[in-house]
Amino acid sequence: MPSVLRRVALCLTLVVTSCDDPAATERPATTYANALVDADGGAAPAHESKRIWRAGGAEPFPRSLSYPAGTGTITTLNVAGPTPTDGHPFFTPLGANGRACITCHQPADGMSLSARTAAQIWEESGADDPLFAAIDGSNCPSLPQSRASSHSLVLEKGLFRIPRPWPPLAADGEPIEPEFTLEVVRDPTGCNLDRRHGLYSARPMVSVYRRPRPAANLKYVTGIGFSFDPKNGLPLVLDRETGEPTSGNLLSDVRERTLRGQARDALLAHIELHAEPSAAQLDAIIAFETQLFTAQSSDPRAGDLTSDGALGGPEALAQAPAARLQSAAMNPIWGEFTPWANLPAATSGMDPTREFRESVARGAKLFATRWFLVSDSAGITDTGFGNPVRNSCAFCHNMLHSGMDVAPGQVDLGTTNLPHANEQPDLPLFRLTCHLDAEPHPHLGRVVYTHDPGYALTTGKCIDIGKITAQNMRGLSGRAPYFVNGSAKTLADVVTYYDERYTLELTDQEKMDLQHLLEVL
Amino acid sequence: MRMHALCFALLCSGTAAAQAPAPAAPPPGQTVSFVACPIYRDTDAGRKSGCWLADDPNGSRFDITFGPVKPQVGRMVAVEGVTTDAATEPSTPCGGAVLTPVRIAVLPESCARTIIPAEAHPGRPSKSPPELLKPAHEPRTLPPPPYDTRVFTIYFEHGRDFLIYQYAEVIIEKIVLYAKASGAKRVSIEGFAATEPWSVPSARGNWTLREPARLARRRAEMVAEALRRLGVPEDSLNVSWQAAATASAELEGGKLPESSKRRVVITVTP
Numbered sequence: 029m030p031s032v033l034r035r036v037a038l039c040l041t042l043v044v045t046s047c048d049d050p051a052a053t054e055r056p057a058t059t060y061a062n063a064l065v066d067a068d069g070g071a072a073p074a075h076e077s078k079r080i081w082r083a084g085g086a087e088p089f090p091r092s093l094s095y096p097a098g099t100g101t102i103t104t105l106n107v108a109g110p111t112p113t114d115g116h117p118f119f120t121p122l123g124a125n126g127r128a129c130i131t132c133h134q135p136a137d138g139m140s141l142s143a144r145t146a147a148q149i150w151e152e153s154g155a156d157d158p159l160f161a162a163i164d165g166s167n168c169p170s171l172p173q174s175r176a177s178s179h180s181l182v183l184e185k186g187l188f189r190i191p192r193p194w195p196p197l198a199a200d201g202e203p204i205e206p207e208f209t210l211e212v213v214r215d216p217t218g219c220n221l222d223r224r225h226g227l228y229s230a231r232p233m234v235s236v237y238r239r240p241r242p243a244a245n246l247k248y249v250t251g252i253g254f255s256f257d258p259k260n261g262l263p264l265v266l267d268r269e270t271g272e273p274t275s276g277n278l279l280s281d282v283r284e285r286t287l288r289g290q291a292r293d294a295l296l297a298h299i300e301l302h303a304e305p306s307a308a309q310l311d312a313i314i315a316f317e318t319q320l321f322t323a324q325s326s327d328p329r330a331g332d333l334t335s336d337g338a339l340g341g342p343e344a345l346a347q348a349p350a351a352r353l354q355s356a357a358m359n360p361i362w363g364e365f366t367p368w369a370n371l372p373a374a375t376s377g378m379d380p381t382r383e384f385r386e387s388v389a390r391g392a393k394l395f396a397t398r399w400f401l402v403s404d405s406a407g408i409t410d411t412g413f414g415n416p417v418r419n420s421c422a423f424c425h426n427m428l429h430s431g432m433d434v435a436p437g438q439v440d441l442g443t444t445n446l447p448h449a450n451e452q453p454d455l456p457l458f459r460l461t462c463h464l465d466a467e468p469h470p471h472l473g474r475v476v477y478t479h480d481p482g483y484a485l486t487t488g489k490c491i492d493i494g495k496i497t498a499q500n501m502r503g504l505s506g507r508a509p510y511f512v513n514g515s516a517k518t519l520a521d522v523v524t525y526y527d528e529r530y531t532l533e534l535t536d537q538e539k540m541d542l543q544h545l546l547e548v549l
Numbered sequence: 550m551r552m553h554a555l556c557f558a559l560l561c562s563g564t565a566a567a568q569a570p571a572p573a574a575p576p577p578g579q580t581v582s583f584v585a586c587p588i589y590r591d592t593d594a595g596r597k598s599g600c601w602l603a604d605d606p607n608g609s610r611f612d613i614t615f616g617p618v619k620p621q622v623g624r625m626v627a628v629e630g631v632t633t634d635a636a637t638e639p640s641t642p643c644g645g646a647v648l649t650p651v652r653i654a655v656l657p658e659s660c661a662r663t664i665i666p667a668e669a670h671p672g673r674p675s676k677s678p679p680e681l682l683k684p685a686h687e688p689r690t691l692p693p694p695p696y697d698t699r700v701f702t703i704y705f706e707h708g709r710d711f712l713i714y715q716y717a718e719v720i721i722e723k724i725v726l727y728a729k730a731s732g733a734k735r736v737s738i739e740g741f742a743a744t745e746p747w748s749v750p751s752a753r754g755n756w757t758l759r760e761p762a763r764l765a766r767r768r769a770e771m772v773a774e775a776l777r778r779l780g781v782p783e784d785s786l787n788v789s790w791q792a793a794a795t796a797s798a799e800l801e802g803g804k805l806p807e808s809s810k811r812r813v814v815i816t817v818t819p
Contacts, residue, residue, distance in 0.1 A: 252685045255722070255779065261712035262771070263721075263778035273778070353684065356596065399593060401664075403622075412714045414619025416589060416664070418599045470621070 079136045080149060083121045083128035083158060086114040089316075095136035098505030098519075098547050100327030104135040104244060105342040108319040117309040118316045123299035126158035129291075129313060132188070132240045132298070138322040138503025139244035143186035143514065150176065150183055164189040164298055168219030168235070181217070181454065185514030186507075187237035188298070189219065192283070192485040194232040199268055199285075206488035207466035210234065213477065214457035236480040237455060238280055238512050244320040245430060245500050250275050250287060251351025253427065253434030259407050264436075275351070276436035280496050280512050281486045287314045321346040322503040324548050329384040333548055336385070337367030340548055345429055345502060352428045354396065361422045361431065362392035362545060369393065384544065391545030395421045400532045407439035407495050410470035421526070424498055431501030431549070438495040441529065443511045444480040445472060445494035448529055450515040455479045462490035469493050479513060502549050519546040575609060575646060577634040580804050584627050584751035584758075586660035587613070587620035587653075590643055592672025600643030600672055603628050603653075606750045612645035614673070616653045617716050618706055623662035627654040627707055627749055627758055631804045644670045650801045652808040654707030654758075680719045689726060696731035696819040702799055703772060705811040707743070708760055710767040712775060721772070724815055725779045731819035736776065737787045740769025741794035743810035760811065765790035772813045 078087070079095060089111045094103040113119035118129040133139045141159075149159050155174045162169040165188060171178035181187040196204045212220045212227060219235040220226050227234060252275055255263050264273035267286050274285035284290040291313045295301040321342040326332050333340025344364065354361035369389035371382055401416035402408060402423060409415035417423075424439055425431040433439070442448025446457075460481060462474040469476050469490050476493045483495035496512045510516040516525055523542045527534045534542070575581065583605040590600035601614045603626060613620070613628055620626045630648030638647035683689070701724050703717050712718065728736055742765035747758045769790045777783060796806035803809070 254682055255685055256682060256714075256718040258714035258718075261714070261717070263718075263775050266778055349686070351685070399596060399598075401591065401599075409621065411711075412618040413597065414589070414599070414601065415621035415623075416599070417597055417619070418591075418593060419596045423596070 079134075080145060080152075081119075081130045081134055083119060083126060083131050085119060088112050089119075089135075093135045094325060095506070097136065097138070097324065097503070098327075099329065100505065100548070101325050102136070102138055102322060102503050102506040103325035103342050104139060104320055104322040104503075105346055106320055107346050108315075111316060111319075116316065117305070117312050121158065121299070122295060122305070122309070123301035125161035125163065125300045127161060127299050129243065129294065129299075129317075131159055133243040133317075135322070136506060138506035139242040139317075139320055140240050140503075140507040141186055142507050143182075143184060143509055146182045146186055150179070155179065161298075161300070163300055164191075167217035167237075168222055169225055170222050171218065181237050181514075184454075185237075185509055186239055187514050188240060189217075189235050190238050191219075191225065191233040191235050191297075192281070194227060194234045194485075196485055196488045204488040206484075207490045208460045208462045208476075208484070208488075208493070210481070211459045211461070212456065213459050214453075216454050217456065220456050220458075234458070234481070234485060235456065236485070236513075238480070239507075239509070239514055241279065242322060242500055242503060242507065243317045244322040245345060245502055246287065246318045246320075247350040248427060248430035248432055248500060249277050251427075253351040253353055258435055259411055259438060261411075276438070277432055277497055280480075281483050282438065282497060283486050287318070322506070324503060324505050327384075327548050329380065329544075330388065330548060331381055336371060338385075339364040342502075348429045350427075350430075351434055353434045354422055354426050354428050356396045356420065356422060359428065360392070360396035361426065361428055362395055362549075364429070365389050365392045365545070365548070387541045387544045388548055390538075391541035391543070394534075394538055394542055395425070395545060397422075398532065398534075398538075400530050402530060404471040405439055405441050406470050406472075406491060406493075407437075410491070415471070425501065429502075431498070433498040437498030438483045438492065439498065440469075440471075440482070440494035440496070442494070443496060443515060443525075444478050444482055444513060446477040449479055450525065452479055452513065452515055455513060460484070460490070460493055466490050482512070501546070504549050505547050519543050522546065575632045577632050579632045580629065580806070581605060581611070581632060581648070582627070582629040582747075582749050582807065584625055584656070584749045584756045586663065587622065587624070587626045588663045588665060589620075589622050590665050590667060590670060590672070592643065592667040592670050594672040594674045597675035598672045600645070600670065601653075602643060602645045604752070606752045610645040612640065612643040612647045613651050613653055614643060615647070615649040616651045617678075617713055618653060618655070620653055621655050622664060623659055625656040625658040625660050625751075627656060627756070628652075629805050629808050631801070642671055642673045644668065650805060652704075652706075652805055654709075656707070656758075678715050678719075681715060682718045682722060689722075691730035692723075692727050693730075696727075698816060698818045699727055699731075701815045701817070702797070703813045703815070704800060704808060705768055705813070707758060707808075707811060708764070710764060710771045712771060718775075721775050721779065724817060725776060725781055728776075728781050728785070728817050731817065733781075733785055733817045733819055735787060735816075735818040736781055736785050737789070737816040737818070738769045738773050738776075739814045739816075740765040740767070740772070740788075740790035741810060741812050741814070742768070742790075742792050743794050743807065744792040745794075745810075747807050762792035765792055765794070768811075768813045772815060776815075 091106050091109050094101050121128050132141045149157050160179050162173050166178045195206050215221045267274050284293050291310050295305045323342040323345050325341040365388045368385035399418050403416035427434045460476045462468045468474045481493050483492040510522050516522045520543050523539050585603035588602040592600050603613050604610050630651030633647045742760040749756045769788050773788045794810035797809040800809035
């Protein structure tokens with residue numbers, strides 16, 4: 029069935045009485061959620077009728093939205109209750125290209141944007157859809173915009189072009205003298221050597237291609253765990269406006285440190301607002317996105333992710349304190365699923381639900397306590413821990429409930445730097461050569477080949493080449509592909525990457541257990 | 550190259566190192582210093598439990614795991630440490646005579662990446678330092694009076710101004726709290742660098758280590774920036790620096806004279 033017809037049909041049969049019913053937004057939250065469950069027979073409520081939210085719509089954003097994701101359902105919780113979207117700056121196209129924040133932060137995709145959704149939008153609307161705006165929704169603005177090939181990175185990997193100024197600019201706008209030279213080795217998109225948009229243009233830019241980060245679970249992104257950043261040996265950087273410490277966990281390369289700065293940057297860069305956003309607009313965006321919590325809420329193999337003592341789903345995520353460090357012995361990460369390690373004995377024969385839940389619990393335990401040698405990972409193994417250092421996934425993914433890094437989390441684990449990065453012939457390749465008086469990259473030396481210099485495009489430092497901020501790990505099933513550059517198509521690929529990168533020597537069962545864990549986060 | 554291949558190569562290259570001479574038994578309480586290529590012994594007693602070893606020029610193998618900063622395979626290290634009595638600090642866990650206290654400095658020079666198997670050595674479970682920075686959400690208690698002039702010292706690795714994790718930040722927070730409680734009028738920060746040559750033996754002959762004079766300033770400014778970010782008023786800070794640092798008995802009772810030169814002294818005056 030064509031996707032449009034399928035959407036209409038689903039809308040009529042499933043959720044027309046909930047999401048499209050204006051009265052539904054007036055109901056108390058629990059009633060609204062129940063209505064969804066009732067409409068779907070009690071399992072995995074699905075919002076296929078409005079899988080894609082468009083900029084400029086007028087439908088209120090309800091308290092809870094659930095969509096099929098992976099093998100199960102993802103739910104985005106809007107804790108402040110139904111939010112009018114008409115005229116709201118998160119939903120309203122404020123700039124020249126017709127986009128709003130919602131364009132790239134879709135509830136069905138855990139408030140990010142999956143490659144699947146991008147392809148669906150192309151199928152429905154083609155190149156004229158604001159998602160594919162030339163500025164960053166195409167491989168390069170100078171390419172013919174009507175062709176799918178000009179948008180291949182968005183369509184195939186959900187990657188948006190992020191043009192970074194070269195040389196880097198400090199927070200006060202002053203140029204930073206970089207510690208390295210940057211050469212373009214390969215330019216498959218043409219944008220880094222483009223006369224107007226490239227490295228040698230009048231406004232020199234380095235184009236890298238990155239996945240959008242979720243506009244949800246933000247208290248974990250901005251929460252302060254400790255006053256110091258052990259990776260650079262100093263207390264956390266202070267916000268220039270407020271004087272308050274910043275978490276350092278916002279954006280892949282920390283080019284902005286506050287939600288306000290990020291919202292402003294996004295409005296100017298991605299939405300092409302050609303004037304300064306108002307304080308009221310920024311306030312409204314921040315207020316809305318900070319009330320959103322997204323997580324997988326059910327899986328047909330496990331049932332409700334809050335059953336039998338488990339604490340999956342977005343409700344627990346919304347209620348838990350942010351920025352708390354896990355402890356493998358006392359309070360391990362993904363303890364949400366520990367109760368499933370001790371389920372009552374099966375009453376008879378095979379119990380697939382029980383088996384899946386136990387697999388998830390094993391995955392959680394592996395994540396926290398499967399020790400392996402973490403090696404050659406700048407940001408970790410050059411900060412006094414030693415190289416190598418024996419630890420687990422939770423060494424870096426140590427923030428309870430989110431899997432971010434309390435520290436904060438700029439680490440070069442090899443997703444963008446050679447030799448560890450997956451083969452990515454569709455992405456640019458740069459050669460960075462560190463100056464002789466600079467401290468070189470701790471593990472790669474003075475010459476580094478990379479698809480994305482990451483944090484070094486913000487700091488200009490060699491030691492930061494390829495460092496990428498750790499991501500929030502909730503709602504993963506809704507937002508494939510993975511890693512900053514979409515280099516892992518599936519969660520199985522993510523597990524495989526780590527298994528090979530750090531020689532974990534996982535058994536097939538262990539790989540599956542970890543994959544199951546990731547699928548229900 | 551994938552890590553499978555890399556680690557295989559490393560473990561293979563470690564086989565020869567595993568057959569290095571058995572550790573000699575140096576007299577306890579003696580300060581030793583040398584430059585060596587570090588060896589990682591892949592023991593597994595949980596997180597952060599691997600062993601770090603280094604052979605001195607005489608062939609004695611030392612366990613240097615207790616240093617606050619750990620080595621990096623493939624990078625030479627300068628070691629300064631105190632030998633121990635094998636009865637109280639046996640070599641069993643890691644397979645080397647234990648140095649403690651000990652400080653190591655990762656040097657820019659590369660060497661063979663050597664990882665060896667546990668070879669029946671159990672390693673040691675990781676132990677956190679006695680004092681750790683508390684999480685941000687836990688309330689702080691200001692130190693009680695009397696508020697007299699108080700001196701704090703922070704030590705650094707050779708050649709670096711990096712504030713060492715799980716060490717320096719605890720001292721810096723103490724300074725901040727004391728300055729706040731005492732209403733400090735002046736916080737003097739004096740940076741030092743070990744600019745005088747330090748001759749250290751190695752299997753390849755003597756090394757001469759010498760820090761640049763500018764490091765004294767960078768260390769002082771690093772501490773000043775840390776204090777600023779944690780709310781110590783700018784106008785109370787007085788930053789100075791000097792080269793040719795002399796040894797201080799304050800670090801481990803003077804048993805680590807070279808390491809003690811790499812310091813910043815902070816004086817809080819109410």
